[in-house]
Amino acid sequence: xxxxxxxIQFSSLFSPSEVICQTQEKDRDKVLxxxxxxxxxxxxxxxxxxxxxxxxxxxxxxxxxxxxxxAMPHARLDAIKDLVVGVATSREGIVYDPRxxxxxxxxxVLTLAPKAAPGAYLQAISSLARxxxxxxxxxxxxxxxxxxxxxxxxxxxxMVLPDHLRAADVMDPVQVQLQEHxxxxxxxxxxxxxxxxxxxxxxxxxxxxxxxxxxxxLRVCLxxxxxxMDDLTPILNFEPFAEILRKESKTWLTEIMTTDYATVEAxxxxxxxxxxxxRQRTNRAYVVRGKxxxxxxxxxxxxxxxxxx
Amino acid sequence: MPSAEGxxxxxRHAGRPLITLAxxxxxxxxxxxxxxxxxxxxxxxxFLVIIMSTLLFWQFRLAIAFVGIGALMGAxxxxxxxxxxxxxxxxxxxxxxxxxxxxxxxxxxxxxWIIQSVIALKGMTGTRFVAIIVFLGAFMACIVDxxxxxxFVATLIFQVCDTLKIRPMPxxxxxxxxxxxxxxGTMLGNPVGILIGQNAAxxxxxxxxxxxxxxxxxxxxxxxxxxxxxxxxxxxxxxSERLQARRELGLGLGxxxxxxxxxxxxxLVGMIALIGSHHFLEKTLNLAPNTVLIVAPLxxxxxxxxxxxxxxxxxxxxxVEWWTLLFFMMLFAVAGTLEHTRVTARIADSxxxxxxxxxxxxxxxxxxxxxxGSAFVDNIxxxxxxxxxxxKLEQTSLVWTLLLGTCFGGNITMxxxxxxxxxxxxxxxxxxxxxxxxxxxxxxxxxxLVTGLIAWAGVAILxxxxxxxxxxxxxxxxxxxxxxxxxxxxxxxxxx
Numbered sequence: 001x002x003x004x005x006x007x008i009q010f011s012s013l014f015s016p017s018e019v020i021c022q023t024q025e026k027d028r029d030k031v032l033x034x035x036x037x038x039x040x041x042x043x044x045x046x047x048x049x050x051x052x053x054x055x056x057x058x059x060x061x062x063x064x065x066x067x068x069x070x071a072m073p074h075a076r077l078d079a080i081k082d083l084v085v086g087v088a089t090s091r092e093g094i095v096y097d098p099r100x101x102x103x104x105x106x107x108x109v110l111t112l113a114p115k116a117a118p119g120a121y122l123q124a125i126s127s128l129a130r131x132x133x134x135x136x137x138x139x140x141x142x143x144x145x146x147x148x149x150x151x152x153x154x155x156x157x158x159m160v161l162p163d164h165l166r167a168a169d170v171m172d173p174v175q176v177q178l179q180e181h182x183x184x185x186x187x188x189x190x191x192x193x194x195x196x197x198x199x200x201x202x203x204x205x206x207x208x209x210x211x212x213x214x215x216x217x218l219r220v221c222l223x224x225x226x227x228x229m230d231d232l233t234p235i236l237n238f239e240p241f242a243e244i245l246r247k248e249s250k251t252w253l254t255e256i257m258t259t260d261y262a263t264v265e266a267x268x269x270x271x272x273x274x275x276x277x278x279r280q281r282t283n284r285a286y287v288v289r290g291k292x293x294x295x296x297x298x299x300x301x302x303x304x305x306x307x308x309x
Numbered sequence: 310m311p312s313a314e315g316x317x318x319x320x321r322h323a324g325r326p327l328i329t330l331a332x333x334x335x336x337x338x339x340x341x342x343x344x345x346x347x348x349x350x351x352x353x354x355x356f357l358v359i360i361m362s363t364l365l366f367w368q369f370r371l372a373i374a375f376v377g378i379g380a381l382m383g384a385x386x387x388x389x390x391x392x393x394x395x396x397x398x399x400x401x402x403x404x405x406x407x408x409x410x411x412x413x414x415x416x417x418x419x420x421x422w423i424i425q426s427v428i429a430l431k432g433m434t435g436t437r438f439v440a441i442i443v444f445l446g447a448f449m450a451c452i453v454d455x456x457x458x459x460x461f462v463a464t465l466i467f468q469v470c471d472t473l474k475i476r477p478m479p480x481x482x483x484x485x486x487x488x489x490x491x492x493x494g495t496m497l498g499n500p501v502g503i504l505i506g507q508n509a510a511x512x513x514x515x516x517x518x519x520x521x522x523x524x525x526x527x528x529x530x531x532x533x534x535x536x537x538x539x540x541x542x543x544x545x546x547x548x549s550e551r552l553q554a555r556r557e558l559g560l561g562l563g564x565x566x567x568x569x570x571x572x573x574x575x576x577l578v579g580m581i582a583l584i585g586s587h588h589f590l591e592k593t594l595n596l597a598p599n600t601v602l603i604v605a606p607l608x609x610x611x612x613x614x615x616x617x618x619x620x621x622x623x624x625x626x627x628x629v630e631w632w633t634l635l636f637f638m639m640l641f642a643v644a645g646t647l648e649h650t651r652v653t654a655r656i657a658d659s660x661x662x663x664x665x666x667x668x669x670x671x672x673x674x675x676x677x678x679x680x681x682g683s684a685f686v687d688n689i690x691x692x693x694x695x696x697x698x699x700x701k702l703e704q705t706s707l708v709w710t711l712l713l714g715t716c717f718g719g720n721i722t723m724x725x726x727x728x729x730x731x732x733x734x735x736x737x738x739x740x741x742x743x744x745x746x747x748x749x750x751x752x753x754x755x756x757x758l759v760t761g762l763i764a765w766a767g768v769a770i771l772x773x774x775x776x777x778x779x780x781x782x783x784x785x786x787x788x789x790x791x792x793x794x795x796x797x798x799x800x801x802x803x804x805x
Contacts, residue, residue, distance in 0.1 A: 223563055224464045225424040230416035230620070231569070240564035250558060254474065260741070 010127045011155035013085040018042050019147035020088040028096050028105075029056060032073060035086040035110050045112055046079025055110070063097040065105065066125065069138030071096050074111040074121045083120055084112040087150060089142040106142035119165045119270065119306050126169045127159045165270035170305045171287040171295030177202055180209055184244070184251040187212050200286055200293055201257055207291035210257035220244065220256050261286060266294050270306070273297040325365040333358050345652070348386045352646040355381055356694065359643055363687050364724075371632060374639035387646045395645025396638040399603050400503050404454075404637075405629050406606025407497065410580060411457050412628025413613045414573045416620070420461045422570035423449075427465055428562045435549035436538065442466060442484040443534045447491020447526070450728075452581060455492035455499050456630075459485055459728040463735050468563050473551040477736065478744060479541040480548075485732045486720045486756055490533050492728070493716035494526040495519065496602070497584065499726075500637065501692045501715050509708050510700045511781050512598045514588040521709050521775060525767035529717060529760040536759060540752050580609050633727075637689060644693035653694070657701035668704055672768055675699065675710045680718030680761050684725045684753075688715040705781065706772035713764035721757040723749040 018039060025031050033052055040048045054075035058064070065071045086109075093104025109128065113120035131137045144150050162169075176194050178187055178201045190199055191214050198213040221240040244251075262276035262285035276285045277299055284298040337354040345353065355377045362373040381387035387395075414420065427441055442462055449458035462484045470477035492498035496506045496518045506513040538545060555562070583590075587601035594601075614621035647653050664670045675695075682691040692715055699707045719726030723733060723746060737743050776784065 221564060223468050225421045225468065226564065226566060228415050229418045229421050229568070231418065234418075234566040234568055239566050243561075243564045247560060251560065255472070255560075 008161040009155065010124070010159035010161060011151060013083050014087060014151070016147035016151045018086045019150045021147045021150055022142065022145065023088055023090050026094060028094050031088050031094060031108065032056070032110065035088050039084055039086045039112065043084050045084060046077060051075060051077055051112065065096060065103060067132040068103060068135055069093065069105060070107045070132060071105045072109045072111060072125055074113065076113050076115045078115045080112055080114050082114065083124060085124065086110040089150060091142050106138040122165050122169050122305055123161050126165065127161045131157060131159065166266060167264040167268050167270050167273050167287045167297060168266040168294060170270045170273055170302050171297040172301050173295050174200060174293060178212060178253060180253065182253050183249055184253060184255065185248040187253055188248060198284065201253055202293055206293060208263065208286055208288055208293040210259050211261040212253055212257050216256045216258055263288050264297065265289065273302055329358060329361045329365060332361060348650045349652050351384045351386045352381065352650045353652055356643050356647055359640065360686050360690055363690065364685065371636045374636055374643070377643055378639055381643065381646055386650060387642065391645070391649055392642045395642045397504065397641040400507055401634050401638055402607055403503055403603045404500060404634060406610040407454060408629045409610035409624045410606055410613060411453050412624045413617060414577060417573035418568040418570050419573035419577060422568040424461065424465045425565050425568060428468065429565055433552055435545035435552065438469065438548060439480070439483055439538055439545055440534060442480060443487030443530065446484045446488035447494065447530050450488045450491040450498045451494040452497060452577065454497055455488050455726065455728040456731050459488045459732045462488065463732050467739060472562050473548060473555065475544070475547055475551060477740070478742065479544040481732055481736055482749065482752065483537045483541060485729050486533055486537060487530060488728050489716060489719040489726050490526060490529045490760060493713050494523045499716055501688050502712065504689065504692055505696060505708060505712050507599055508696045510778070513708070514599070515585050515602060516588055521771060522712060525713060525764055528767060529763045532759050532763055533756050536756055576609070580605065640690055641693050647694055648697040653697035654701060657698045660698065660702060666704065668706055668772055669769065671702065671704065671707055672710050673765055675707055676714040676761060676765055679711050679714030680721065680757060683715040683718040684721035684757070688719055688726060691715055703778045705775045705778060706768050710768050713768065717760040717764055718757060720760070721750070721753040722746070
């Protein structure tokens with residue numbers, strides 16, 4: 001599926017007059033306020049103070065450092081109808097997150113999206129994915145002396161807003177996964193250690209072959225025919241679980257692995273994630289390219305990205 | 310010009326109601342042309358609408374039955390007293406008692422114990438597993454009815470197939486077919502059994518079923534097992550291989566716990582003993598036929614509800630299938646209207662005129678009619694409508710033919726019996742998988758044909774040894790002719 005249809009250049013979302021170039025300011029909040037004032041003057045974004053509070057609230061909640069040296073603060077505003085972008089650069093860098101004083105931000109891309117435009121911010125961030133991956137980008141942009149050159153950097157980069165969000169845009173990387181040759185013992189260890197309730201299982205090529213969940217594990221210990229009983233006396237001491245403990249080291253994952261899970265191709269529209277999650281009555285969909293597991297799109301992440309970011 | 314999509318939508322929404330109306334109208338017209346009076350035409354037409362609703366509007370069948378009763382009353386074909394008389398409250402109360410008792414037995418761990426006993430068996434193979442699910446399904450149906458049986462056997466199948474990572478579909482079909490055949494074994498096996506037993510003239514006892522139907526069921530079951538083992542041999546072989554591999558790793562088929570099953574087993578044995586001896590008790594206590602049979606499950610359910618009084622409301626609200634029972638009541642009343650308006654008498658007269666008393670023709674005819682009928686229509690509908698016809702033909706062998714035909718015929722299609730529908734519903738819910746109509750039909754036709762032939766041969770061989778209607782009447786101490794029409798007269802005679 002092709003992603004780019006409307007061919008909106010990222011550079012068309014702002015102009016050189018909406019760039020603060022090589023600011024001397026070291027305070028993150030002041031840079032944000034300066035940028036918002038400039039956008040208010042140039043584009044009209046309604047009440048600056050409201051916008052400022054909205055941006056700060058989000059940044060204080062979770063700083064949006066998307067790559068080393070680069071941040072993408074954002075907010076949704078009632079007063080605007082289209083995406084509004086402002087850019088600020090700093091040669092020395094700004095302490096953006098007090099918890100990461102060494103990770104100084106040299107490039108800030110402020111995105112203001114209309115309130116009722118789910119995913120607009122993600123579309124903007126998605127268009128910048130390629131430059132985010134290059135660790136030299138913040139230094140290169142911060143070294144440009146004029147706003148025109150900064151704008152030109154984005155213009156010549158050929159960054160285009162995707163027509164729609166892809167599943168890959170709303171996924172998180174897989175932090176923990178199981179291999180097909182793992183045993184039940186390792187699965188239980190990982191469930192407990194990482195406080196997860198579902199783990200993907202991949203083969204030696206990284207292809208997704210199944211999913212193991214704590215629910216399935218529980219169902220193995222307490223199958224239907226035990227749950228029928230009203231009197232729990234025979235299992236008060238977790239007798240069925242003892243059986244699992246005895247055999248966990250020689251029980252292969254395939255014993256409790258299910259192949260009934262939600263998957264979405266990475267390039268499919270992100271809304272497909274919601275559809276699969278709903279259809280399979282689960283809370284996560286696995287994002288794949290072919291069979292290769294790329295990430296996990298959980299319901300929480302999906303809702304957060306679409307309705308809040 | 311409507312679009313193709315629009316035409317499809319119209320057909321989807323209006324097609325089935327139009328088919329129902331067209332068929333019912335056509336039948337109404339034909340029955341009128343055949344000389345049936347107004348009341349007969351109305352009762353036949355509404356009966357047909359309800360039959361078609363079970364085929365075409367499964368979700369709406371109860372609603373349509375309610376409206377159908379209203380229409381019959383509005384047309385003055387059915388009166389309120391006749392409705393009360395015809396809706397077979399005795400059968401309904403018997404089923405309520407059984408459902409409550411089964412609900413309690415389930416909570417007490419009886420079925421957990423049965424499933425664990427199978428899972429814990431040493432030296433299990435695919436062939437043994439199939440033999441177990443066929444006979445377990447059949448015998449459990451004989452004791453606690455086919456739907457309850459298939460729910461428990463399907464759970465066993467899902468447990469084994471999930472553990473061994475094999476597809477459950479073939480084993481579910483095997484279990485369902487075993488259960489359907491087994492349901493003909495006793496009066497408790499199927500709502501059809503209790504309906505036939507209670508409405509035969511004179512009523513049949515639990516022992517009558519054991520004597521005349523059970524042996525034929527066992528033959529049919531053995532043949533069914535043989536056919537299914539051959540038909541699904543590849544799946545059975547795979548199950549054997551997986552079982553062997555698992556055994557080599559020292560792994561079982563599921564967790565096993567100590568189940569305090571003895572109380573529940575004692576309750577079940579007690580109930581079966583009471584039901585099994587109902588005929589003796591009724592004679593000893595000078596009660597009307599089948600009084601103990603009908604009341605025993607109710608009394609046991611009542612005692613269990615006193616014992617477990619905190620759960621008693623749950624048993625009544627959750628374990629009793631009120632939807633199904635209400636549908637049965639409406640259906641019985643509509644079918645009773647056919648008898649009340651003498652439609653069934655006319656059909657019986659036609660049979661009599663065409664075949665006389667020649668049972669060698671009537672047995673295969675009724676067998677084929679009931680088997681094919683129940684393959685496509687809920688078998689209880691067919692029996693409710695056809696029982697008065699069989700009663701009027703006054704041949705004991707035809708009662709057993711009707712029972713065997715409807716139970717065995719349920720295997721022909723995937724909608725042939727309630728057990729099929731319940732099992733496939735469980736499969737769909739658990740695996741989001743379904744089976745194609747034709748896939749079932751292929752194996753169903755073979756099993757239906759072979760078991761049908763066995764039923765025909767069995768009834769034909771046993772028929773000379775069966776008591777005649779007159780002998781059965783004498784046995785229950787009556788000398789009156791069997792009930793003809795209007796329905797209920799015969800039954801009244803016994804009850805006085």
